Amino acid sequence: MTDSLPEALRADLQALVGEDGLVTGPAAQAYARGYRYGAGRALAVLRPASPEAVAAVVGRTARDGVRLVPQGANTGLVGASTPDARGDQIVLSLERLTRIEAIDAEDRTATVEAGVRLSALNAAAAEAGLWLPIDLGADPSIGGMVATNTGGTRQLRYGGMRRRVLGLEAVLADGTVLRDMRGLRKDNTGVDLKQLFVGAGGGLGVVTRAIVELAPVLRRTAAALVAPASVEAIPAILAVLERRVGDLLTGFEGMSAEALGAALRRHPTLANPFAPEPLPPYALLVEFGAAETDRDLEALLVDVLSELADRHPALVVDARVGAPERIWDLRHAISDSLRHEGRVIAFDVSVARSRLPAFRADVTARLAASFPFLRVCDFGHWGDGGLHLNLVWPEPHDDIERTERGVRELVYETVDAHGGSFSAEHGVGPLNMPFYRRYTPSLNRELAARLKALFDPLGRIGAVDFA
């Protein structure tokens, strides 16, 4: 990497962010590699320590037309939080914006700076019996969660980030600050501009502060692993549970035996809950949760599952109630365990949830016909129609790039044929932009590109090009 920041710009930026705020040279490259995808070259890294300093550096870099990539916790999975290979982008890290300004128990809200980690917010909110109910296997920043509209395992019950944002402050490409920090739950006074930033991948501006709606912590949970009679039966099981317990249903996750098997092989401390029976071909994690402590959710879960087995014998063949942490451990162990089984080609796709069985059958058959060496190790958020269709390639041969391209074409074509989305919850970035261009209707793309041009006429903020 050559550090080619013009001297005048360097001096001005250094003055705006202070001693620790400007990173150049080899140290900057630590910010140029993503958690799983994305590896480029950073011209420099800016680490402003306040929202005002963010506005100042965005404004100053605008004068030189320098491109900026906002970065939160860098856990994104579409290569959008890191610079490209050209070496002319500055990473704008929000990691020093860590102030939790307020936890308001009466409003049930938190006001935070964008770099606050989800774990830090939840630790602070716990004192008031509250949490930001978005549950995932990473510890992202609130700004990154806004930019990617994070979903997670409890979206079924609580919605994704879009539903949680009640206030936002963002710095636009010229350094001006757009601010709606009133924290209103009701406000029908025209276009809700703050919502445009949710899921925009940082392409419309840099989020500096947010007000998010919290929920009472789940003090009681009960969980079971359920073996459905078939994958086709899963939407009907979900419908029965929703009708029977409503909002008490806080988790409904699906896991193939291939995915669970990988978790069990990698983590000898985890056990097959169906033992001595083998793993069923597919298993469902069903969780009930409540804020009240006096509710016997485990007894309710046992009752509901027995009813299900008695009244709908065609839906369920087995169910095991167990310690919720142990069951979630199994679910959370899957993703990284698969990486020890071979090369993983990962997809985060969705279809209408009633269509998941048909989509899964179709894509599995097509993959078996064209790529028989891949193992389908899927798992996902069946309550929201989201599927992490992870494909393990045990012994990759030397045609890796061409094969992966072919696999991606096949999977996304099938998703599109089932009316689904090529990115259910991970957002958009360089990794999936070719598919954005192919599968997003041209009018939608054109309007998104016009919005981008309006907010960021030089196209210098973010790694996402909506054109």
Ligand SMILES: Cc1cc2nc3c(=O)[nH]c(=O)nc-3n(C[C@H](O)[C@H](O)[C@H](O)COP(=O)(O)OP(=O)(O)OC[C@H]3O[C@@H](n4cnc5c(N)ncnc54)[C@H](O)[C@@H]3O)c2cc1C
């Ligand atoms: C193990 C693991 C499990 C995961 N599970 C899930 C899951 O279940 N559900 C899910 O939805 N995601 C999941 N993710 C993906 C990821 O954690 C989320 O996308 C997360 O919201 C990214 O937040 P971040 O702070 O890490 O953002 P980054 O990775 O730093 O950035 C992501 C995007 O947001 C932009 N951005 C970051 N901060 C700002 C800001 N302040 N202003 C404007 N733009 C900004 C970046 O430019 C980039 O486009 C998982 C990731 C990992 C590694």
